[in-house]
Amino acid sequence: MDNKKEINPDYSGVTKLDVEGEVVSSLDSDINREVTKEDSSSSIDCHLSEAEAPTHSEENVATEDNQGERRGFIKFLCIVIGGIVSAVPFGAGIWAYINPLTREKGVDGDGFLKITSLDAIPDDGTPAKFSVIADKEDAWNKFKNISVGAIYLRKEAGKVKALHTVCPHLGCFIDYRSSKSDFFCPCHNSNFKLDGSIVSGVSPRPMDPLKIEIRNKVEVWVKFQNFQPGHDHPIPLS
């Protein structure tokens, strides 16, 4: 330790202070001086690469001129290696993060779900809301028979029609207003007729119809799908 003084005379101040255990204020000002000098000599257009500069002006930091090329290569390597090792954790993270883009969604059967029986739908044409019960895969869980959404069912001239409850505008839940006998989305005031067509408001398309089948005479089966919001025609979400 003690012989540091002899080897690096310029840093003797540090060493002395070290030994005395005092604050090394002179070192700080040393650095400041050095940097200031740098700044003034190279004005504003100095580069990182000019980190070499002090080797010409300061004799205590000795690097030979003819080593410039080697140093340039080392700097290049530093940046390459630094880039690679820092990219690894990001790479792994992003690979996992984009998993939703590549995750396959298993569809079993024809996609039709049994919703209710014909008798449960009012005969007078008023719509009734039904929960859609299905199996649902939610990341690490596989739920059996839970609600995955809701639909409106309505009898119209003896036939059953199904409309999605989700607003084609930005996905709010559309209410049925019995007072006005229409559908109304409370988020941005889109107003639909009972057949789903637009009366007024910002929705880009009518309420989304869903395919329906009557099986075994009374069972109402619906192909339940969700659609992308905002388009003028329904595009299924996949």
Place this chain on the structure above:
Amino acid sequence: MKALINWIDHRTGFRSLTKEVLLENIPGGSRWRYVWGSTLTFALFVQFITGIFLWMGYSASSGDAWESVNYIQNEMTGGWLLRGIHHWMAQAMPILLLLHLMQVLVDGAYKAPREVNFWFGVILLKLVLALSLTGYLLPWDQKGYWATKVATNLANLVPFIGPEIQKLVVGGTEYGHHTLTRFFALHAGVLPALIVLLVIGHIYLFRRHGITPAEPIKKKDAFFWPDQVFKDAVACLAVMATVLFFVIWYHGAHLSSPADPSEPFSAARPDWYFLYLFQFLKLPAFAGDKEVWGAIYIPSIFVGFICLMPFIGKWKVGHFFNVGVMFAFLGGAGALTYLAKHEDISGPNSSNYLKAILDDERDAKRAIELARHVGIESTALNLLKTDPKTQGPKLFAQHCASCHRYDGHDGLAHSLPDANSLNELKQRTSTQNRFTSSNSVHPEWLARFKDSGSTNDWKAVESILTANKEGVFEVIAGTKLKEAPSAPDLKGFASRQWIMDLLTPEIYISNRFFGGTIHKDGDMYRRFLNRKVTKYDNEEKEMLKLVAFALSAEAKLPLQAEIDKADAEKIQQGVDHLIDDISCINCHAFQEPDPDVEGPDLTGYGSRQWIIDFVKNPEHEKFYPESNDRMPSFGTKKILTEKEIGLIADWIRDDYFKSSKSSATN
């Protein structure tokens, strides 16, 4: 570009800052020994990035933690890599910390005026260890659960306020949701924030004082940039490459089976860098109420001593003392770590320890398989708890194996790869092999000659090695049961082979079937097998075989579904023989109840319901109303619930979920 940089520089002054950072003078030039601080900063950076991405897939609740980590590890693309890097970099950090600390000590960089920075370093070390400890629990697997329990129970020992501290750390008296939410907030919030602050302070102070050059200084001074940066970068690359090697080798990181408070895991150990403390606490000196010394006082005193090192190091002798103590500590910790491992692997409890690891692996594999193919509706633990393949053998071992066997063992043994020669068996039994290899064999485990004819006769590996007879050996991880079997071996129960064996007179009275029961002197043997079957001619033997087919078909075993279907005709013939020619119905009811006969009812023999009814009450008039030999009425006496009996029945019948691919992990 230049203009843009200038614009930014004018407003931020980043150029002079960069310069200040890069133009740090290093007396004596760059050295490899200075790289450790940088590798640690790099490791922290990696942990932060991977940690934040893991956070996006992790759920801190006791019903979701294992499930979400399993999802990251086994279902998400790249999840294994992400989790693997986080796990293995965490393993690398204690090593890097140690190297850094030792470099600082040996080179005297901890002395005045760098005391405060040294203390920052000590606190950082503690914080990183705290991160490792809290992280270990997060996957909520058996390994982390039981190991962390030990750690939090130690908090109890803190004088005066121990129990309160423990309650606060755990979030109650029991492990649960709040343990995880608290640990996770510490792990991903509080501790990283503290670390960032301290690292900034650490580096600031380091720069303030400059590097302490290692003696002797041979070369000229140089700036930090680029020579030292280059060495640092290469070191970081080496660290990353090593970590990636382990990540790829293990395909991520190990996840043991879901935490189960009702299922002790005797192989739970803290991560390896805490093992020395774990072993330290086993020293007899800390028995009973002196434990607090080993767990709290002595470690605290030692950390206190480390903090005082800068003052002690003022004198030359003090410096050597410091370094000496640290090396002694390292030697001691290394020795304790070795002892801990050695005790686990060849100590008196080593057979259990090694078996517990295999048990856990089996459960983990099964949980992953069920999670993938059956799906987790409530929790993964629940999947295991309702899985016959997992619970059947456990219940069998506890309730049935005192008399019965399953392939000669208690149901829980693992079959290991065959040993092709005595020499191979010997090698796999060596202590060294147990340290390093996954297919090692404990001397107390069991083996038998392959294809020896008798199928359930296992011997301890030790005794086989002593007997020194060459051969090919089947090996299982499981120990010899204390008592000889006194009831039939139920592996393959009601299968065709099992029934044909049952109907073979010598086998019937062997230990594999009724040799240990009163039935060996019963009518079945005396009046049927011994008197008649021994004298059967070929035609009668063929009839008996068809009877076996017919009886086996009653069980409707899933494994035999196909051959039962294909052999429908033979089975019908067998039924006819059973009733007419062989006349089993003289003593057994078949197809209709018959209160007058003594033998057990053969209708639906071996079916799920038959087994459940039998186990519930063997003394029921359908079975052995008079001649039941010791078997308890598990149902009527409420020893087992119907559900539990069902799990055993399904397991014996091989009736449980099987994925088409046998391996669960990818």
